[in-house]
Amino acid sequence: xxxxxxxxxxxxxxxxxxxxxxxxxxQVDGRRSYAEIGKAVGLSEAAVRQRVQKLTExxxxxxxxxxxxxxxxxxxxxxxxxxxxxxxxxxxxxxxAIPAVDYVVLTAGSFDILAEVVCENDDELIALLNSQxxxxxxxxxxxxxxxxxxxxxxxxxxxx
Numbered sequence: 001x002x003x004x005x006x007x008x009x010x011x012x013x014x015x016x017x018x019x020x021x022x023x024x025x026x027q028v029d030g031r032r033s034y035a036e037i038g039k040a041v042g043l044s045e046a047a048v049r050q051r052v053q054k055l056t057e058x059x060x061x062x063x064x065x066x067x068x069x070x071x072x073x074x075x076x077x078x079x080x081x082x083x084x085x086x087x088x089x090x091x092x093x094x095x096x097a098i099p100a101v102d103y104v105v106l107t108a109g110s111f112d113i114l115a116e117v118v119c120e121n122d123d124e125l126i127a128l129l130n131s132q133x134x135x136x137x138x139x140x141x142x143x144x145x146x147x148x149x150x151x152x153x154x155x156x157x158x159x160x
Contacts, residue, residue, distance in 0.1 A: 020159035076119040077147040081111035086138040
């Protein structure tokens, strides 16, 4: 299991319909009270609290505040395509340990790994690339895709 609690592709948690409805309620509004969720799904507040705790501990979901990096002073976001040699899982773990890296995924295709970074400015991005990412053992090349404008970002894809 990865550091964010998500397992490998093809392995999904077996969730009953009530748990799925709880997740969907929280995807709409992560601050919704357990009492409100309980009314919507037919459980007591305590039962919802217990299920949310179990879902969180199992790594099925996280309840977090999603922020706008620009509003917090991080004016440069980029996706970095990385071509690697050796074990990409080891490199992915090293990338995930860098504070400015907020997303790491192993891929098939032109790049072995995609890493999203959030920086205060271009100078910080250049330093990150040259001092931290390109110096990692196993990085053979990088290509940086600077975000000009975030057009869509959703976290409410529902459940299956």
